[in-house]
Amino acid sequence: MNTEPAVRARDLHFAFDDTPVLHGVDIDLPWGAVTAVAGPNGAGKSTLVEILAGVRTPGSGSVERADAVALVVQRPAAPDTLPLTVRDVVTMGTWDARRTRSQRRSQVEEALQRVDLADLADRPFPALSGGQRQRALLAQGIARQARIFLLDEPANGLDTASRARTRAMLAAEAARGAAVACVTHDDVSIQAADLVVRLENGRRVL
Numbered sequence: 001m002n003t004e005p006a007v008r009a010r011d012l013h014f015a016f017d018d019t020p021v022l023h024g025v026d027i028d029l030p031w032g033a034v035t036a037v038a039g040p041n042g043a044g045k046s047t048l049v050e051i052l053a054g055v056r057t058p059g060s061g062s063v064e065r066a067d068a069v070a071l072v073v074q075r076p077a078a079p080d081t082l083p084l085t086v087r088d089v090v091t092m093g094t095w096d097a098r099r100t101r102s103q104r105r106s107q108v109e110e111a112l113q114r115v116d117l118a119d120l121a122d123r124p125f126p127a128l129s130g131g132q133r134q135r136a137l138l139a140q141g142i143a144r145q146a147r148i149f150l151l152d153e154p155a156n157g158l159d160t161a162s163r164a165r166t167r168a169m170l171a172a173e174a175a176r177g178a179a180v181a182c183v184t185h186d187d188v189s190i191q192a193a194d195l196v197v198r199l200e201n202g203r204r205v206l
Helices: 045-053 086-094 101-114 130-143 160-175 187-192
Strands: 007-016 019-029 033-038 060-065 069-072 148-152 179-183 195-200
Touching (some): 019 045, 033 045, 033 160, 033 187, 045 060, 045 069, 069 130, 086 130, 101 130, 130 148, 130 160, 160 179, 160 187
Parallel strands (some): 033 179, 033 195, 069 148, 148 179
Antiparallel strands (some): 007 060
């Protein structure tokens, strides 16, 4: 069993211009677990996840990632004229790997099945709901064979059934050994998580 964390961050500081956002945050994301990143609005949760994913650079501190990361943002925007199907979006996850065409096709179809989007594979990506777009991006990470999944408010704007489906999908990825962390205000998601990291005013309090 791998006891080293999937992501290790130490003494993270970040500011937007002169406005401090994070103050000396430490966090480890373990393999095989869902970590909920909780706290009030403005606590720095989304910024923390973006730094963990590598899309933002901390002002100071360090981040170590043990494997490929898939970041699923809160509201994936797409112009109505974007000529991509759901399958196209998921297939993008296989572009950076040396795989045969049949391997790519198999991995894409498996990913679509795992997020319950196989029936919508040929639908235009812009025609999906926000929750379905998030699932498509999750499938893209699965097809890329990422083992670290970072999500920003995956339950936001979803109905109760869709929230439950999302929780089940994330739990299933963790059960396969992935490290999963999600920013959330959803009490049920927080209670269902294996670990909870709570931020207040840019500082970790739990």
